[in-house]
Amino acid sequence: MPSVHIIGGGVAGYTLARELVRQHYAGTIIISEPQGLPYDRPPLSKSLQIEPFVPAAWYAEHGIELRQEKIAQLPLPAAPDDWVVLATGTTPELLEVPGAGHARTLHTAADAAALAQALDDSMFGLEVLVIGAGLIGAEFASTASMLGAQVTLVSNSEAPLAPVLGHELAAQLHADHGQRGIRTITGTVERIAADHVLVDGQRLEAEVILSAIGVRPDTALASALGLEVDDGILVDAQQRALGHRQVLAIGDAARHQGARRTVHWEAAMEDAAQAAATILGAAPVQRSVPWFWTDRHEMHVETVGDFRQAASTVLRRNRRGKLQAVFGLDAHGVLVAASMVDGGLMAKAVKRLVARGSAPSIEHLEDPSVGPRELGRSD
Ligand SMILES: Cc1cc2nc3c(=O)[nH]c(=O)nc-3n(C[C@H](O)[C@H](O)[C@H](O)COP(=O)(O)OP(=O)(O)OC[C@H]3O[C@@H](n4cnc5c(N)ncnc54)[C@H](O)[C@@H]3O)c2cc1C
Known part of the structure; x- marks a missing residue:
């Protein structure tokens, strides 16, 4: 019986197991996670609540073996159709000051x-x-x-x-x-x-x-095995760790070769979906434009795309002069990034526009009365 051994039960590890179940993977699925029942991290800082992805019964129901253990040495795939997936996430950076x-x-x-x-x-x-x-x-x-x-x-x-x-x-x-x-x-x-x-x-x-000064990828297991590590476990487009064809790496611990490392929830899920496609020999997963959210003081903030690619920004203020959104444009006026507060459907619309390489008019971007749909028609 082939097997997939997932090391780490964060959103990446859990999503991979869920995708394999959804796509009727015929082998054994094992998740090793020292903290026990996998839970989602974003609620920790927003509400201090612990929210498991699914109850323990779900794993049993789908024949997934959930082992409460910290792996000290990477178990290499034993047979040609076995896989080991590193989904070890990050650990917090520590301040280097006395005390x-x-x-x-x-x-x-x-x-x-x-x-x-x-x-x-x-x-x-x-x-x-x-x-x-x-x-x-x-x-x-x-x-x-x-x-x-x-x-x-x-x-x-x-x-x-x-x-x-x-x-x-x-x-x-x-x-x-x-x-x-x-x-x-x-x-x-x-x-x-x-x-x-x-x-x-x-x-x-x-x-x-x-x-809370940042996190660094947890690459100890990968390094010990001689896999390529450089600000994350280096992976190719299929999530294969450079150095072993049957070892995959996903989520915050991984970095796509030639790209910047991301530490966001949606990107971790997309890595997991791609890992499932690699294991099942399915078509590659279409990646979406990067997106993340953060909540503070009852405000929902969303960012789409990458402001590092922006040559200029356009500001959208509400009628009281408060900033509602910032749009980032490249040197040709193409929308490459946007951040918005309580943007409703705007983030989804902007995602589509960035993916399409749209260049919306600056007047439309600035005007708070121009809604998500109209924005798409203005380039
Ligand atoms: C407090 C907090 C709030 C966040 N809020 C947001 C947000 O609002 N929006 C957003 O986009 N992102 C947010 N994030 C980031 C998001 O949660 C991460 O991008 C996501 O959790 C990454 O998932 P992951 O599975 O790659 O790693 P992780 O969630 O870090 O999970 C990795 C797991 O691997 C396990 N592990 C490590 N080593 C071993 C080992 N040797 N053996 C077995 N298991 C091991 C760990 O115990 C851990 O559970 C937040 C993160 C935190 C901590």
């Missing part, structure tokens, strides 16, 4: 449960200090503040996330924290202690300190 061990991280269900407990236990506004205002830091700062904590958000930039969200929207969203009662501080962390953080010589008291 860094006093800071918590928010990456696992256990991290979220511990933070939820600390917020619950506090009678008065818990003093929370978040280091790093990227997607996870900003989301947790907003969640903790909504749950009654007194939050300080330390960032080394006035517009964190500018390269991914577009500068103008990134700056507005960061400034929004201040209007929602979060103290924002721009500076460099020098030292961390159990009850305070030193930022550019300023002592900031805190009961809970969270470090």
Whole structure:
């Protein structure tokens, strides 16, 4: 009986198992995941909730063996139609300052449960200090503040996330924290202690300190096996790890050769769909234009495409002058990226326009009364 052994039960690993079931894979499916029942990560910072993808019974029902184990050495495929799939995701980067061990991280269900407990236990506004205002830091700062904590958000930039969200929207969203009662501080962390953080010589008291300065791909198993690793496990278009034809790598741990590494939920799912196609010998999966979302202060922010390809930006403001969307255009006026707040159907429309290489008129892009459908007709 052929087998697929999936190492890691994050969204990539789980999606691959689901796709194999959906497409009637005839072999054995094994998922090794030390944390037990696979769960989704985005809710961890938005609501501190742990949401399994499906109940445990689903795995049993479909004959999937869910092993609660951390693989220390990669089990190589034993037969010509066996596959091993690395879906090991990322681990949080740690600050390299004295006392860094006093800071918590928010990456696992256990991290979220511990933070939820600390917020619950506090009678008065818990003093929370978040280091790093990227997607996870900003989301947790907003969640903790909504749950009654007194939050300080330390960032080394006035517009964190500018390269991914577009500068103008990134700056507005960061400034929004201040209007929602979060103290924002721009500076460099020098030292961390159990009850305070030193930022550019300023002592900031805190009961809970969270470090959210980014993640790095978990490539230990791949490296040990001699697979090619360079800012992620290098893979080809079929998700095959360079160095072994029956080892695939998917999700945040993998990087497509010649492309930038992504650490987003939808991209991890697309990798999984492609891995299923490779295993089943099916036609390659059509990749969509990159997309991710983030939620903070009850705002739903979506980004489509890649602002690094933009030569100029066009801003769309609502009638009160607040920025609603930023569109990124290349040197020929072709739409290559967009970020929007509470955009409704706009993100889907923009995805189509970017995929088509459209060049919508600047007047239409700027005009808040031009809806998603009309935008597509303006180039
Ligand atoms: C708090 C938080 C909020 C997020 N919010 C968003 C969002 O709003 N939008 C968005 O697009 N993305 C978001 N992301 C990113 C998104 O969740 C990731 O892109 C996605 O989880 C990647 O999936 P993955 O399966 O590749 O890796 P992971 O989800 O990291 O899963 C990897 C799994 O592999 C397991 N593993 C590692 N090593 C081994 C081993 N040796 N043996 C067995 N198992 C192993 C780990 O235990 C882990 O469960 C968020 C991430 C976090 C942490």
